[in-house]
Each structure stands twice: as structure tokens, then as C-alpha cells.
Amino acid sequence: METLIRKYLDGELNEDESRLFLDALKADPDLDREVRALEELVDLGSDLDPVAPSSGFTERVMAQVQAQAQAQDIPRVRVHSPRRFGLLPMAASWVLALGLGYFLSQGLPLGSGNKLQSGEGGTMTITETTSGETSVAGLKMVRLVYSSPQPDVSRVRVAGSFNGWDPDNTPMHEENGHWVATLLLPPDSYEYMFVVDDDIWVTDPLALTTRDDGFGSRNAVLELSL
């Protein structure tokens, strides 16, 4: 009966189901009341007052849009992986976390905005700066890899608790058909999802642990211990 009620409220009952449904309503006053209540609930929703943003909304948006149009494209931190961290030969996703003692031993702090880039021989060197605030001490390097089952993906990004859930902060780059991002993070528990093309949110298919995201999907969980 629950399916019939659902279909009724969504206007999806066929002729036979309609007949069955009406007979059931006649036979069961409680069911009749239940359906009337749900129907009123749905109709109330359609009749809610229209709402509008506050005055000046359009002007505020257009000021941001104009600023955006005039802004120069300033590159963000780009982290390139060293060669020795090559992709595993599997069409799947994996995470690799490594300590960054190397940087300390080289005396090259990440603070004050250093940009990381791969160096010769498979190690990492720092070649230019950005506006970072991160201390190198205790950071972990994390490599996220996503292998899309769809061949025509134009871009993949990562949104997670480590970047304010803004996928634009962490674009992935393509390597041999896999999408890759390398992150420097302090030890903690993080949640993340891949964002494929513009707005398709995908749970990391090989995450060891996932957690309900409250929106009907599951976030992958990344545990970085000391």
C-alpha cells in the first residue's frame, strides 16, 4: 500500500492501480485520512509564499561578476608528484601518505607560500612560493587517484573537509588516464568526494571507510595518523 500511496502522490498510478487504490480508501477510513493528510501537505508546499533576496542583490552579484571578469588568473599552489610515486597499474583509486622529512632535511620550509614541484631523480624540490601558512613539520603527503569508468570526463576535482569543501581549490590532473591530486595535510581525519565534470559528486570507490554525508551519499574518509 505504501507504494500505491507514493505513486498516487506522484501522479503515477495506472488505471488498475487507481481502482485498487480507491477501493482501499473506501474500505479503510484510517488510510483515507492518512492520504488526505499527505495530500494537503503536498498542496501546502505548492502554496507557500514566494520569496526573494534582499534589495540590491543583483547589484552585489554584478559587482562580483565584473570583478571576476577583470581579475587576472592567478595560479594557486600546484603540487606535482615525484616519479617514484607512479600510479599503480589498476583502474581504481588509492591513497598514499608519506612523511615529509625530506623537506626538513633539505632545509626548505613550506611556510610563506612555497610551491612544490617534482625534481629530477624522483624526489621533490621546492621551486617557488605561494601564500601558504602551512608548516612542514608533521605534514603528510597524500596522493588521491580517481579512475573514471566514463572515458569522456573533462575534469575531476576533489572537495573535502581539508579545502572547505570547495572543489575549485583542488583540481586533479590527468596522468595516463587517471586523475591525480597530491596534497600536503597535517595528521587528522578528513572526509572528501571527487567532483567529476561540473557537478557530479562521486564517492571514492575504493575508500576503506565511508561516512554518511547527510545528503544521501557517502563521503570517503581519509585517516592520517602521526
Next chain:
Amino acid sequence: MNPDMQVVKQVLAGDTEAFRYLVDRHRNKLFGVLMRILADPQVAEEVAQDTFVKAYTRLEGFRGEASFSTWLIQIGVHQARDRHRSLRRQESAGIVSLDELRLRNESGWEPADGRQVADPLANLINKEKWEHYEAELAGIPADFREVFTLRHLENMDYGEISRITGDSPGTLKVRVHRARALLKARMEARGIKLGNSTAAPTARLVRKQEGS
């Protein structure tokens, strides 16, 4: 070519000011969806602004397969999810309280226009119902509120909602059904009596038959 698509081409050709037309045309609908999903007018307005700016920066990705409105709401819904996640993280860190935000919403928000109803008494009774409705809708889980808003407040079909959320229509139907049951239970717990109409509950059957 529909007017939205024409304006999109104009903006992409360098006429940034033309984007104003799209903002004016779609702001109320977008804000309405975000207002119900986020249950806070201030946050909804911030997210609506961010959504338009993001839409502008991604305008080349709009190919006209869906309507501009659907495409915009798709961006907005995901922005709202991001914001909700961020608020939830802040709440768990003790920075903000989502309950306080909801209370602020219940006491501080006024609808944009007044409702014109011939019967003042009916208006008063319904106004109370609508106020409880808004408050209880704000209290159900975010994923339920999201799909309920798109289905029953925006009257979108499941195909359109699927395009926006990325969920399958089957999943959405179950979620909407649970959202209805939950909202009804919350309304009744508030003492609101629903379903007092004496008319036979066949309106949807009649509408379907007329449409077929």
C-alpha cells in the same frame, strides 16, 4: 533559440553586463530553492550570490541541454551542500549552532510579497499552517529537505531533479516519500491537523486522467 541561451552567447562574447538579465530573471527561483534547503535567509542569499558568480565563471560549460534555470539550480544545490557541510563542520567544532541559525530563520524572515486571500479567517488559519510548515521543513534532514523542496515546492519532475542532484529517479522517489512522511509526523506533533477536507482524495487521479 531561447532568450537565456542568446544572453549566454552574448556574455561569452564579452558582454559581461548582459549577465544582469540572467540574474534578474532567475534570482527569485534560485533564492527560493536555497532558502528552503538551507533554512536561513542570510546564508541562502550568500549562497545564491556565490552560485551566480560560479555560473558566470563556468558559463562555457552551459550547453543548453537543460534549461538555464535547471543548470543554475544544479550549481546552487551543490553550493548549498558545500555550505551545509561547512556549517556542520563548524558546528561540530563549536563555532556555530545550526539550531540557532534555524531559530533566527523562524523569527527573522519575512516573505517577499503578501498573500491575497479573499477569506481573512481562512488566511489566518492557513498562515499558521504555512508558518509551521516552513519551520518543520527546516527541521527535517538536509537530504530530505532538498528533494522535497525540488519536488513539491518547485514542482520539478524526477528527471529534472535527477539531473540536478545526480541521484537516480528511483532513489529520489523513495527519499521524497520518506520526506513527506517525516514532515507530516512533525506537523502533527505540533498539533497541526492535516487532511480535514471532506472532498474525495482523487484530485491527482482526475488530473492524471485529464492529462492522459
